[in-house]
Amino acid sequence: MSELYQEVYENGQTQILIQNNSGKVKGFNNSIRGGLDYFFNEKSILTLSYLWRRSDARRITDIRYEDYLNSLNNFLGYSLRRQDETEQEPNSEISLNYKRNFEKKGHELNANFTYLNYWENSDQLFTENRFNSNNQPLNSLVQTSLNDEYENQYLLQLDYVKPISAEGKFETGFRTSFREMKNDFVVSEENESGQLNPIPGLDNIFIYNENILAAYTILGNKSGDWSYQAGIRAEYTDVETILSETNERNPRNYANLFPSAHLTYNISKENAIQMSYSRRVRRPVYNDLSPYVTFSDQRNFFSGNPDLDPEFTDALELGHIKYFEKGTLFTTAYFRDTKDKIERIRTVDEQGFSVTLPFNLTGEQAFGLELSADYKIKSWWKLDLNLNFFHASIDGSNIQTEFQAKTSSFLARQTSRFTLKNGWDLQVRSNYDARQKTAQGVRKGIFFMDFSASKQILADRGRLIFTANDIFNSRRNRYITEGFNFYTEGDSQFIRRQLNLTFSYRLKP
Secondary structure, eight states: OEEEEEEEEETTEEEEEEEEEEEEEEEEEEEEEEEEEEEEETTEEEEEEEEEEEEEEEEEEEEEEEEEESEEEEEEEEEEEEEEEEEEEEEEEEEEEEEEEOSSTTOEEEEEEEEEEEEEEEEEEEEEEEEETTSOEEEEEEEEEEEEEEEEEEEEEEEEEEEETTTEEEEEEEEEEEEEEEEEEEEEEEOTTSOEEEEEEEEEEEEEEEEEEEEEEEEEEEETTEEEEEEEEEEEEEEEEEETTTTEEEEEEEEEEEEEEEEEEESSSSEEEEEEEEEEEEOOOHHHHOOOOOOSSSSEEEOOOTTOOOEEEEEEEEEEEEEOSSEEEEEEEEEEEEESOEEEEEEEOTTSOEEEEEEEOSEEEEEEEEEEEEEEEETTEEEEEEEEEEEEEEEOTTTOTTOEEEEEEEEEEEEEEEEOTTSEEEEEEEEEEOOEEETTEEEOOEEEEEEEEEEEETTTTEEEEEEEESTTSOOOEEEEEEETTEEEEEEEOSSOOEEEEEEEEOSOO
16 A cells, blocks of 8 residues: 655646555465475484475555645546556576585585576556546547566575684685576557557566676684684675567676774673774666666656666774673674665656656765664573664765655664463564654654564474564555655555465474
């Protein structure tokens, strides 16, 4: 469900849109998992596992557009649009893992190979009927969207860990990832004679090839009251996106180093100070890069951006740990400098049609204070709390001069865990993300709570799990977005409260 209010300023007039979306999804999911273990000896094991999943869904979405001119007293008419989508998603995963333990505890070698195969078919029918302010029909529209996605991914990882001296260890390894994806899509519209013709620019085959090679080394040790860990990860990424029908190719490759360092000083048994530095990367995922346009909403289009680059963050942290008899308190001050920050930007044309896709902003600088605590109130009740207060400066002036913002906000997480005498384990989690500014507007506060309960049954071979996600049905994305010619205010909830009951049973102890 979602609601949207939008004003578009054009030629001294204000076009006003009030939009309401509602939808239902019915689906059936099933999966099967199996595995084999082969023991060469006590310290050497080979594991083969297979997972197959399939999801089938039918999605019906209804949208009502109401149009006004200059004020809500001047009603122009409305449109009713329906999306009828049938979706199939079968996928499988094969994993082969080898683990070798050596004589010394903690000395081990792990090797893993995984192959993932994914396919999705989505057939969509769109019908739209338009009416004037007197409820008289004006015209109708029929469109279809066919979207097939295929993916093959190969992962190979090797990790080696060797203890050194009394409390230190050396780690090294590498990881490779080869990913091939293909998205065949076409959106068509019915003409006056009832024939479906592809819409220009929405009939193409998008191919995404990604190769990532990475290697890392970490060394950690302890000397007296000091302990340290330092490491470096080297990565080479080769990505190419192709639009087959128009022969548009966008190859890019880059090599990067990601150093990290952590230093801890134990002041006493109850107090310790930590310092750390790390460089991180957030790569664009497939949906960030795919130019396929979501077409369920005739007035608001969403897609990826094939020209998107990864964002990089340098993070500095200084922390203090306090140990209590029944808990700990971890206080951290941090600074994070992000280059090429990825953020979605909305533009609206003179007709009121919007396009939202991700761009690289110049960057963001943020500093803050994070408090993490756990406390055992009773033997059966444990409390976890996390508070994060921060200030951020966002610079999107490379996209538009006005896309700059400074925001102060906070995040709060609280979890209570209860272990009852009758064997039940309960968990209640509360989350609150306070209001904060973005490069293009404001994201309003979000509050939601989750609950779960589990119990071992049938001589501890079975397990019963009940979960209730978003108990109060309050996890809504509320936002304000502004541009030089428009103002948009939205309120959406894509996933409503969910209740799940799961039963599992082990065939052997």
